[in-house]
Amino acid sequence: MIARIVVGLGSAFALAGCGSSGMAGTDSGLFGTVRISPATPVCRTGSTCSRPARGFRLVFVRNGAQMTTTTDRNGRYRIRLEHGRYAVRPGRTLKRGLQPARVTVPGRRLAKRDFTYDPGIR
Numbered sequence: 001m002i003a004r005i006v007v008g009l010g011s012a013f014a015l016a017g018c019g020s021s022g023m024a025g026t027d028s029g030l031f032g033t034v035r036i037s038p039a040t041p042v043c044r045t046g047s048t049c050s051r052p053a054r055g056f057r058l059v060f061v062r063n064g065a066q067m068t069t070t071t072d073r074n075g076r077y078r079i080r081l082e083h084g085r086y087a088v089r090p091g092r093t094l095k096r097g098l099q100p101a102r103v104t105v106p107g108r109r110l111a112k113r114d115f116t117y118d119p120g121i122r
Helices: 002-021
Strands: 029-036 057-062 065-070 076-080 084-090 102-105 110-112 115-117
Touching: 029 102, 057 076, 065 076
Parallel strands: 029 110, 029 115
Antiparallel strands: 029 076, 057 065, 057 084, 084 102
16 A cells, blocks of 8 residues: 555656756856956957956847846856846946847756957947
8 A cells, every 4th residue: 555655746747857857948048248348448469368357247038028147257147037038238337348249048958158248449
């Protein structure tokens, strides 16, 4: 009797797990870095002209919904997103300067996507 209950509960949990694992976006998203380039108005030969974008807010937009993430002190970010195509913009009043401006999130995995932000200084 107890064995039947345990088997029945195990089957119920297995079926519930199958239903939730099929939900879009639970295992997908993006990670990577954001760099500011150029980071100074004058670049010197032999030195890098870019730097990590610390505390940089990325806004991902799809079907009118917005999801945001902020980079750490090394310019790294990670965000869970549903599978699909997204427009991406900086989370500032500036709407331009971020490349790429569109990304595709693959299904069922995290993908590496790096961004570069051009602040327009020259």
